[in-house]
Amino acid sequence: MIQQRNHLIQNILIAEKLDAVLIFGLANIRYLCGFTGTDGVLLVKTNESVFLTDSRYSDQAQTQVRSDRVHCYNNKLKAIVAELTSCQSQCVGFDADVVNVTLFNELTAMVGGGCELRPLNRQLEPLRGIKSRDELAALKAAANLNKQAFEKVLPLMRAGVTERDISLELELTLKRLGGEANAFDFIVASGVRGALPHGVASDKQLQTGELVTIDFGTRVDGYHSDETVTVALGEVDRKLRQIFDIVLEAHDSALAAIRPGVAICDLDAIARDFIVAAGYGKYFGHGLGHGVGLEVHEYPAVSSRTEQNLVEGMVITIEPGIYIPDLGGVRIEDTIVVTADGFEALTSIPKQFKQINL
Numbered sequence: 001m002i003q004q005r006n007h008l009i010q011n012i013l014i015a016e017k018l019d020a021v022l023i024f025g026l027a028n029i030r031y032l033c034g035f036t037g038t039d040g041v042l043l044v045k046t047n048e049s050v051f052l053t054d055s056r057y058s059d060q061a062q063t064q065v066r067s068d069r070v071h072c073y074n075n076k077l078k079a080i081v082a083e084l085t086s087c088q089s090q091c092v093g094f095d096a097d098v099v100n101v102t103l104f105n106e107l108t109a110m111v112g113g114g115c116e117l118r119p120l121n122r123q124l125e126p127l128r129g130i131k132s133r134d135e136l137a138a139l140k141a142a143a144n145l146n147k148q149a150f151e152k153v154l155p156l157m158r159a160g161v162t163e164r165d166i167s168l169e170l171e172l173t174l175k176r177l178g179g180e181a182n183a184f185d186f187i188v189a190s191g192v193r194g195a196l197p198h199g200v201a202s203d204k205q206l207q208t209g210e211l212v213t214i215d216f217g218t219r220v221d222g223y224h225s226d227e228t229v230t231v232a233l234g235e236v237d238r239k240l241r242q243i244f245d246i247v248l249e250a251h252d253s254a255l256a257a258i259r260p261g262v263a264i265c266d267l268d269a270i271a272r273d274f275i276v277a278a279g280y281g282k283y284f285g286h287g288l289g290h291g292v293g294l295e296v297h298e299y300p301a302v303s304s305r306t307e308q309n310l311v312e313g314m315v316i317t318i319e320p321g322i323y324i325p326d327l328g329g330v331r332i333e334d335t336i337v338v339t340a341d342g343f344e345a346l347t348s349i350p351k352q353f354k355q356i357n358l
């Protein structure tokens with residue numbers, strides 16, 4: 001186990017009075033012991049950590065995994081139960097957000113009445129919330145690929161090109177530059193499709209006079225980039241320009257408020273109140289942002305319901321938007337890290353109004 005991270009789990013064991021924790025989620029597994037494969041379970045006890053995986057990953061696990069032991073199994077559930085029985089665990093936590101009901105029921109039946117399996121949710125959520133220097137370097141590298149790829153693809157944007165063309169060019173460019181995988185299905189939403197906050201690239205052709213919202217990201221060393229740019233193709237209608245300016249100001253004012261100790265829900269309120277005051281509140285239906293790391297959406301959510309405060313080292317997005325049916329939409333998104341006295345932007349594509357002259 002990576003020592004400092006083992007410490008975080010040991011604190012949970014003590015606080016929750018648990019003998020052990022089973023980690024099924026791949027992002028947490030990678031975070032805690034370094035395994036990058038796609039199947040395995042990490043068992044953390046007070047005195048030992050064991051990584052369980054199958055024969056496909058035995059070599060990889062031996063070289064990659066930083067646990068006290070690696071246990072190679074033929075039957076995953078039997079192996080877990082054997083480990084729990086051998087150390088006479090009576091109360092074992094597990095990451096409830098990734099274990100489905102079938103797995104939970106099977107495991108409960110197999111461990112029997114002597115061992116309680118306890119779902120952990122909020123307790124594990126903040127685990128990856130504060131990023132280390134290495135994590136920030138990977139996040140920054142991923143964000144830099146976004147900038148390079150966008151610069152290469154921007155000249156292709158003109159009337160007649162489809163949203164899908166733009167999305168594919170971004171994808172290929174990011175991968176040529178070293179991106180490991182798309183962070184998610186890219187959104188390229190032009191004209192009236194801009195009113196769909198999650199308008200995945202379609203066969204629609206871009207047209208003069210439209211705003212085009214592009215939300216894309218890649219992955220470097222397991223860490224994601226996430227950024228949204230809205231650009232104008234030629235001259236756009238006054239109302240579209242107006243909503244662009246409102247979204248940009250909402251985005252900038254939320255960024256300006258970022259510093260350790262600020263309530264995350266207050267950040268959401270700063271951007272939202274501004275959009276509400278401008279008369280577009282009902283067209284901003286989603287939260288202001290989310291954490292980014294080994295998963296593209298992770299703790300902390302940046303919304304009106306979030307109870308935590310900002311902490312130095314948290315990486316979050318700020319992404320207000322206005323989406324007006326039958327007209328179009330604007331979203332502007334940056335990923336930032338909270339620093340001791342404010343924030344540092346990881347994403348770096350300029351966000352001011354940009355009109356591509358055709």
Ligand code: ZN
Pocket residue numbers: 215216226227228333
């Ligand atoms: Zn995004």
Ligand code: ZN
Pocket residue numbers: 226227289290317319333
């Ligand atoms: Zn996002």
